[in-house]
Amino acid sequence: MNDPSRKEEPVAHPDPRDVHPDAAAIQQELDKLRRARAAVARVVVGQDAVIDQLFIGLLCGGHVLVEGAPGLGKTLLVRTIGDVCGLVFSRIQFTPDLMPADITGTIALLHDDHGRTTTQFQKGPIFAQMVLTDEINRATPKTQSALLEAMQERTVTVSGKAYELPEPFFVLATQNPIEMEGTYVLPEAQIDRFFFKVRIPFPSEDVLDRILALTTEGDELHVEKALEPSDILRLQAIVREVPVADHVRRALARFVRSTQPGLGSEDADVERYVRFGVSPRGAQALLLAAKAHALLDGRYAVAFDDLTAMAEPALRHRFQLNYEAEAKGLELEPLLTRLLGEAIEASRA
Amino acid sequence: MPYESALAQTLDARLQAARRRWRSIHVWRTAWWALAVGAASTAMLAVARLWHPWSDAALDVGFAVAVGLAAMGATVLGRVAHLFVATPSSAALARRADARFGLAERASTALDVRRGGARSTVARLLLADAERHAQRIDPVALLPGPGAVPVVRALGIATIAVVAWAVPTPSPAPTLPVPGAPGPPAVDFERTEENARRIAELLEEEASGDDYLEAVGRAFEDLADRIERGEVDAATVERELEGLLGQFAEALGDQGPDDDLAEALSTFRPPPVPGQETEEQRTRDISNLPPPQPGIDVLGDQQAPENEAARRATNRDAPSAPGAAEALDDLREALEQRQQDRETERANLGVPTNVDPDRSFAYFEGDPETLAALEERRRLLAETAGAQGQTAVGGAEESSDAPGDLAGEGTAALDEGAASPEIDPSQVAVQSVELPDQVREEGATVDVQAAPETEYVDIEDVDPEMDRPWWRGAQTADPSRSPALAHREAVARYFLPDSATDEDAR
Numbered sequence: 001m002n003d004p005s006r007k008e009e010p011v012a013h014p015d016p017r018d019v020h021p022d023a024a025a026i027q028q029e030l031d032k033l034r035r036a037r038a039a040v041a042r043v044v045v046g047q048d049a050v051i052d053q054l055f056i057g058l059l060c061g062g063h064v065l066v067e068g069a070p071g072l073g074k075t076l077l078v079r080t081i082g083d084v085c086g087l088v089f090s091r092i093q094f095t096p097d098l099m100p101a102d103i104t105g106t107i108a109l110l111h112d113d114h115g116r117t118t119t120q121f122q123k124g125p126i127f128a129q130m131v132l133t134d135e136i137n138r139a140t141p142k143t144q145s146a147l148l149e150a151m152q153e154r155t156v157t158v159s160g161k162a163y164e165l166p167e168p169f170f171v172l173a174t175q176n177p178i179e180m181e182g183t184y185v186l187p188e189a190q191i192d193r194f195f196f197k198v199r200i201p202f203p204s205e206d207v208l209d210r211i212l213a214l215t216t217e218g219d220e221l222h223v224e225k226a227l228e229p230s231d232i233l234r235l236q237a238i239v240r241e242v243p244v245a246d247h248v249r250r251a252l253a254r255f256v257r258s259t260q261p262g263l264g265s266e267d268a269d270v271e272r273y274v275r276f277g278v279s280p281r282g283a284q285a286l287l288l289a290a291k292a293h294a295l296l297d298g299r300y301a302v303a304f305d306d307l308t309a310m311a312e313p314a315l316r317h318r319f320q321l322n323y324e325a326e327a328k329g330l331e332l333e334p335l336l337t338r339l340l341g342e343a344i345e346a347s348r349a
Numbered sequence: 350m351p352y353e354s355a356l357a358q359t360l361d362a363r364l365q366a367a368r369r370r371w372r373s374i375h376v377w378r379t380a381w382w383a384l385a386v387g388a389a390s391t392a393m394l395a396v397a398r399l400w401h402p403w404s405d406a407a408l409d410v411g412f413a414v415a416v417g418l419a420a421m422g423a424t425v426l427g428r429v430a431h432l433f434v435a436t437p438s439s440a441a442l443a444r445r446a447d448a449r450f451g452l453a454e455r456a457s458t459a460l461d462v463r464r465g466g467a468r469s470t471v472a473r474l475l476l477a478d479a480e481r482h483a484q485r486i487d488p489v490a491l492l493p494g495p496g497a498v499p500v501v502r503a504l505g506i507a508t509i510a511v512v513a514w515a516v517p518t519p520s521p522a523p524t525l526p527v528p529g530a531p532g533p534p535a536v537d538f539e540r541t542e543e544n545a546r547r548i549a550e551l552l553e554e555e556a557s558g559d560d561y562l563e564a565v566g567r568a569f570e571d572l573a574d575r576i577e578r579g580e581v582d583a584a585t586v587e588r589e590l591e592g593l594l595g596q597f598a599e600a601l602g603d604q605g606p607d608d609d610l611a612e613a614l615s616t617f618r619p620p621p622v623p624g625q626e627t628e629e630q631r632t633r634d635i636s637n638l639p640p641p642q643p644g645i646d647v648l649g650d651q652q653a654p655e656n657e658a659a660r661r662a663t664n665r666d667a668p669s670a671p672g673a674a675e676a677l678d679d680l681r682e683a684l685e686q687r688q689q690d691r692e693t694e695r696a697n698l699g700v701p702t703n704v705d706p707d708r709s710f711a712y713f714e715g716d717p718e719t720l721a722a723l724e725e726r727r728r729l730l731a732e733t734a735g736a737q738g739q740t741a742v743g744g745a746e747e748s749s750d751a752p753g754d755l756a757g758e759g760t761a762a763l764d765e766g767a768a769s770p771e772i773d774p775s776q777v778a779v780q781s782v783e784l785p786d787q788v789r790e791e792g793a794t795v796d797v798q799a800a801p802e803t804e805y806v807d808i809e810d811v812d813p814e815m816d817r818p819w820w821r822g823a824q825t826a827d828p829s830r831s832p833a834l835a836h837r838e839a840v841a842r843y844f845l846p847d848s849a850t851d852e853d854a855r
Contacts, residue, residue, distance in 0.1 A: 022470040241471040245458040247444060294453075300475035303453035348448055 029235050030295060033059075036084045036226035037296070043080045043221050044073055045214060046207025053198045053313050054081055054172070056292040058232060059239050062195020062285065063151050063171040065136075065317065069178060072200045073211075075132060078172045082130040085232060086225040088166065090128035094139035096182070100146030104156040105163075121158055126150050129166050129229060136173040137183040147171070148190045168232045188276075188320065195285050197317035235295075242291035244302045249287070251347035252307060255340045256283045259319060267342075269335060273325035282318035289314045304344045311340050360456060360483035364439045367446070367488040371437060374495055379428035381499035386424045387417035388507035395513030410514060417510070446486045455479040456486065538576050541586060545573035548597065551684070568593050 033055070040051050054077065057064040066074050075091070082089035092103060105124035111117050125131065126147065133147060151171050155162045173194070175186075191197075203211060214221065257263060259277030261270050270277070278286075290306035297306075312333050321332055394413040437445070443456035459479030462472045552566030572589055575581045581589070 023474055026470055026474065238471060241469040243458055243462045243469075243472050243475055245454050245461050247440075247457065248454055299453055299455070300471050300478055301454050301458035303447075303455075305453065348444060 025234075026238055029231055029238060030298070032227050032231055033235055033296065039084045039223045039226050040077070040080050043214075043223055044077045045210045046203045047073070047077065047200065050077065050198055050200055051081075052293070052296060053196055054078075056289050056296065056310070057196045057198075058085070058168065058170050059235050059292040059295070060195055060285070060288045061168065061236050062288075063173070063193070064196040064198055065191065065194040066172055066174045066198050066200060067177055068174070068200030069202070070176060072202065074172075074174050074200060075134070077200075078130065078132045080223055084223050084225060085130070085227040085229070087129035087168065087170065087229060087232075089130045089132070090125040091132040091134065092125050093134045094136050094143070096138060096140060098139045098143050100143050103143060103146055104150060105158060107159055121161070121163065123163070124156070126156065127163070127165060129168055129170060131169075131171045133171060133173040135176055135183075137175050137185055139184065141184055141187075144184065144186060144190065147173075148193055152193050168229055168236070191317050192279060192281060194317060196289070196313040198313050199316075239288065239292045239295055242294055242300060242302060244287065244291070247347045248302055248304060248307070251304065251343045252283055252287055254346060255307075255343035256280070258339050258343060259336075267339060269330075270339070273321050273328075273330055273335070275320045275322040278315050278319050282315050285318075286310055286314040304348075307344070308337070308340060311336055359480050360443075360459060360486070361439075363483050363486040363488065364442050364446070364456075367442045367486070367491050368436065368439070370488045370492045371442075372432060374492060375428070375432050375436075378495050378499055379425055379432070381495075381503040382428060383421040383424040385499070385503035385506045387421035388503065388510040390420040391417035392506060392510035392513050395510060395516070399513075399516060413514065442491070446491055449491050450482075450485045450487075452479075452482050452485070455482050538583075538586065541590060542573045542576040545569045545576070545590070545593075549573065552597075565593060565596050569597075 037051060037055055040055075041048055044051060054064055058081070066078075068074055079089060081087075092098075101124065103124050103126050105122050105127065107119050108122045109117055110120045136144060136147070139147075150156050150165060151169075154165045154167075154169055156165065157163070256278045258267060259270060259274065261274045261277065286307060287302070289310035290302045293306040293310050294300065294302050315336055316332060319332060319336060321330060321335075391413045394416060440457060440460050443460050444454075446452060446456050447454050455475070456479055459476050462475055546569070549566045549570035552562050552569065572581075572586070572593065576586060
């Protein structure tokens with residue numbers, strides 16, 4: 001017997017002209033977004049979920065921490081998205097001797113033709129719309145803090161003068177989970193500033209076969225720009241307008257509470273194995289990501305499935321198990337999924 | 350019409366249809382629930398009727414139907430109240446529809462958006478999207494019908510109720526005595542008084558010259574007077590009547606076994622009341638109790654074989670005065686016949702007329718004249734019996750513990766001695782000794798199973814070579830050995846020396 005809840009019939013989208021004059025523009029923006037996603041997927045094969053998560057991060061105005069082994073196409077993915085979205089792209093390779101000024105920029109003395117010397121702020125690589133920071137954990141905490149401050153404030157202050165970062169501003173920081181020697185692990189307070197933490201899985205055999213075929217034969221693939229930066233800004237505004245039902249929001253609040261040890265959580269595993277639970281910022285990120293996920297899926301309302309789909313990338317770096325759980329080999333994602341499922345069921349009841 | 354309202358028409362219509370269906374299902378279930386509850390109530394009453402005596406008088410089909418209808422009404426009222434309280438809201442139905450039809454929270458979010466006002470363009474797009482997807486909301490699929498389960502359940506319970514009421518009501522249970530409550534009197538005072546007076550009159554007429562029977566008759570009369578005056582309660586009447594009847598029976602027992610007398614006495618037993626036999630009455634050992642007494646159920650056991658005659662007599666006269674008049678007439682005739690036989694025998698034997706052979710009661714009073722007369726009569730009877738080779742007063746042998754027991758047994762011993770050709774009755778004397786608990790037997794010590802005090806007859810010239818202890822198990826099994834002979838042999842065995850020539854031991 002078919003479960004009706006699993007059956008999603010294709011429903012034609014309403015004619016925007018019947019809804020509102022702005023509805024047509026919204027539909028156009030959403031169509032552009034879908035085309036951009038499809039373009040990236042043609043280059044980065046077999047990473048549809050990662051592509052969606054990166055686009056969602058972009059639509060939500062957040063920054064993404066990408067974690068994956070070397071050679072999985074992290075740089076290719078970020079560069080392709082930048083190209084498709086028409087964003088100014090820059091890349092910073094983090095090293096231990098990297099200084100904050102190397103990121104933000106510095107004041108330089110300039111000599112003009114008249115022999116006068118003037119000071120001028122030379123913008124660093126962070127002044128771009130899409131910044132790829134490779135191996136962020138190899139830089140010193142001072143440099144990391146400079147980057148994270150710019151990410152948070154979207155401004156760079158040099159010599160008492162603040163410089164606005166361009167819009168949209170999107171940072172993708174990569175982190176090699178294998179080579180941890182000689183690295184500076186990001187503290188939780190700073191890692192919480194990343195909207196998503198995306199893990200790039202190793203491709204399957206079929207995907208790998210397609211990757212080999214595409215990248216070793218013929219010319220290098222080129223993608224066409226499908227979005228303008230202004231489109232991304234408009235899409236970011238649309239995402240925030242997506243309505244959320246009361247019981248969905250209530251389920252999210254119940255879930256966040258249930259992840260907190262010491263707050264009377266009814267789950268024994270939370271009390272025993274959780275070091276700290278999901279923060280309110282994490283809940284905000286999850287709900288916003290769910291809205292973007294619904295839009296990307298062609299819907300205008302947040303569903304429980306959107307919360308479930310976005311829970312791991314939005315919360316895996318905001319929800320930490322303790323040493324006992326690590327010693328027992330417990331994984332974080334199953335616990336997150338279970339707690340969220342229980343909260344959803346309680347809200348539905 | 351606002352655009353938002355127009356967009357939500359389909360959604361509203363579907364949700365309202367779902368609400369109506371929910372109510373109809375609720376009403377349907379309420380009806381069958383009410384029937385089930387009513388039938389269950391009726392069935393419980395029907396089942397209770399089969400076991401509980403209280404329900405037998407109070408319950409009938411009409412009452413049970415009324416109770417069932419009341420239960421149905423109460424159920425309907427409760428369910429209707431629940432209908433108004435628990436009817437799901439449109440939001441709840443929308444959430445259920447979202448989950449049931451995979452609407453991805455479109456319906457519930459659309460309702461929330463419309464309630465708050467669709468201010469944004471995306472919200473309007475949501476309403477339009479929800480309106481399209483509302484077509485998929487099927488109230489029937491959303492709220493499946495209750496199916497046949499309530500119907501089958503209700504009809505099953507109703508069938509059980511009908512079957513339970515079809516079982517016939519058992520006959521009214523007997524009224525059991527309530528613990529602590531006064532039970533029916535064990536003695537019918539009126540009948541007992543009447544019987545006691547009849548016995549007293551009978552004894553006064555028939556026992557002239559016999560002090561014992563006269564005393565018993567006076568005792569019966571006194572008891573009747575006290576019953577008439579109401580001075581005695583049932584227990585006292587029962588106790589005294591039992592004693593008097595026992596003495597009366599002993600006195601009559603001296604006349605020898607007589608079935609007519611026994612039957613006459615048995616007729617005074619009241620008829621049994623079915624279901625009132627106590628456990629003690631059913632299990633009581635009647636072997637050591639006196640025979641049935643008139644007017645009172647001494648034994649309380651109607652199953653005893655010896656009471657068959659009493660039951661016959663009782664049934665013959667029931668229910669007015671069980672066997673009283675006719676049985677007393679029989680008793681009177683038997684006594685008269687016995688008296689005539691005795692007079693005839695006395696005349697044939699030439700017994701002095703101034704000696705009353707039945708004045709055994711005077712023996713206890715130590716009347717020398719009576720004792721002398723009894724001794725003379727005993728001697729004459731013994732001589733007569735010895736000459737005829739039979740026991741003259743065999744009836745007395747059967748009496749072991751009557752008031753005239755000692756004299757009777759002595760008489761019996763003399764009679765046996767007279768009947769024996771080896772023993773001269775003149776050599777027999779009655780003595781009383783204390784029997785030791787243990788005696789020697791072939792050098793060993795043997796327990797003696799006898800009463801601490803007994804009697805033996807000191808007999809001279811008893812054969813010392815008599816077989817050893819044969820009597821313990823054989824004296825009653827061998828009918829040829831009379832108790833008197835066994836007694837003599839026991840005395841010879843244990844109280845004479847092992848060797849006849851051992852004069853010291855003798």
